[in-house]
Amino acid sequence: MSENTLTSTISADYAQRITDDLAANRSEQERTRAELTRLQDELVRLEEGEQILVKMQEVLGGNGKSAGKGRKAAASVPAARRAKGKATSRKGDEPKARVRAKQRTADKGAAAPKGAGEPTWRELVTGYLADQREPKSAAEVAAALADAYPQRTTQVTVVRNTLEQGVAHGLLERSKQGRSVYYSPVASAKGDGAAASAG
Structure with a gap:
C-alpha cells in the first residue's frame, strides 16, 4: 500500500514539473514572439529612414544612384526573412506587408538609372x-x-x-x-x- 502511495506521489511530482516546464516554455515563446515583432517593426522603421535619406542624397546631388541600388538588394533579404516568420506573426502584419510592397516599388524606381558602362x-x-x-x-x-x-x-x-x-x-x-x-x-x-x- 505504501509503495502505491509513493508511486502516486512521484507521478504527481513529475506531472507538476512537466506542467511548470510547459508553462515556462509557452511564456518564453510569447516573449520571443513579442521581441520578434518589436524587431520587425524597428527594421521597417530603419528601412523607411534609409529610403528617405537616399532620396535626400539624390536631391542634394550625392551618389544616390548606387545607394538606391544597394538599398534594393539589401531590402530583399530582410523582407524574405520577415515573410518566413509570417506564419508565427499575428494580426497587424497586413499593413506592414503593404508598406514593404510600397518600399519595393519605390526601390525599383530609385535603382532604375544606371551609368553607361558601370559594372554590375x-x-x-x-x-x-x-x-x-x-x-x-x-x-x-x-x-x-x-x-x-x-x-x-x-x-x-x-x-x-x-x-x-x-x-x-x-x-x-x-x-x-x-x-x-x-x-x-x-x-x-x-x-x-x-x-x-x-x-
Whole structure:
C-alpha cells in the first residue's frame, strides 16, 4: 500500500514539473514572439529612414544612384526573412506587408538609372574573386570593392546577396571554415569572371 502511495506521489511530482516546464516554455515563446515583432517593426522603421535619406542624397546631388541600388538588394533579404516568420506573426502584419510592397516599388524606381558602362555588382564580385588565390568572406570582398570603387556605396549585405546569387547561378562556390563562410569562383567560371570584369 505504501509503495502505491509513493508511486502516486512521484507521478504527481513529475506531472507538476512537466506542467511548470510547459508553462515556462509557452511564456518564453510569447516573449520571443513579442521581441520578434518589436524587431520587425524597428527594421521597417530603419528601412523607411534609409529610403528617405537616399532620396535626400539624390536631391542634394550625392551618389544616390548606387545607394538606391544597394538599398534594393539589401531590402530583399530582410523582407524574405520577415515573410518566413509570417506564419508565427499575428494580426497587424497586413499593413506592414503593404508598406514593404510600397518600399519595393519605390526601390525599383530609385535603382532604375544606371551609368553607361558601370559594372554590375555580379561583375565586380566575380571579377575580384577570379583574381584571388584563396576564398574570401563577404566582408573581405566588400572591403576590397569599397577601396577599388570609392564612388560606389558598398554594403556588406549587398555583396553577400550578390555572392549568394553567384552560388545559385553556378558561378561561385561556398565553403565553410568554422562559423565563417567563404566564396571562390568555380573552376570553369574563373576565366568567365575575369572576362566579365575586363568587359
